[in-house]
Every structure is written in C-alpha cells, then in structure tokens.
Amino acid sequence: MNKKKIIFGCGKGGKNSYNYIKDKSNVIAFCDNDPEKWNKKLFGIRIVSPSDLTKLEYNQIIISSQQAYRIKTQLLAKGIPLNALVIHNPDILLGSYYRNSFIYNFVSYIFYYVSIPVFKIISFLK
Secondary structure (H helix, E strand, O other): OOOEEEEEOOOHHHHHHHHHHOOOOEEEEEEOOOOOOOOOEEOOEEEEOHHHHHHOOOOEEEEOOOOHHHHHHHHHHOOOOHHHEEEOOHHHHHOOOOOOOHHHHHHHHHHHHHOOOHHHHHHHHO
C-alpha cells in the first residue's frame, strides 16, 4: 500500500479503476485533460492537470481511458518515464459485466489494441 499511484482519467474508466485498486493501493490524485475537472475532487481525491504531474511524487500512473495510447504519448512527451505508466485493461475499465461476450471482446479490441474509433468502422461499412 506504500506505492503512490495516480489515476489518469476521471470518467467511467477512472472510477472503475479506482474501485478496483482502492483497497490495495494508495491513490494520491486523479488527473484529466479536461480543465473543468481540475482542482475538484473525485472520491475525496484531488483532480490535477497533466502539467501538475511533474510536481507530484508517485510511483505509477494508471491510464484509465479509451484514449489510453494518446494519453501515453502525451505523458511520455512531458518526460514521464515509460516504466511509471500502466494502461488498465478493458476488464477493469469497463467492469466485468460483459467480459465473456463477443461484443465486449470486439469493442475492447477496437478501443484498446487498434485505437480505431468505432464510428470510422461504421462509416467504412456503409
């Protein structure tokens, strides 16, 4: 429990990630790209801007967003070390509700491994 973690993403994925790790981790902050969320709290924990990350002491940043690979690139450009970044898998981000379904696996593949928005696929199929 002594490792300090930051969850990047304050949407459903961030909330699911927090609920998954809250009993076994020390979450010191949330982070989000949305300026409307900065300096507010989620689960009683402060939400910071990406610029604030360089001012905090942490061991790990857990990326909990559908934009995970874009955020990873953003953080690496800010000088955050690669070994401090973890992308939570779809089971955690979406919850385990649809874990064994074809739709869940298909959506997970699209969003997390290929990073192609679904609307582009639908447009292509029309």
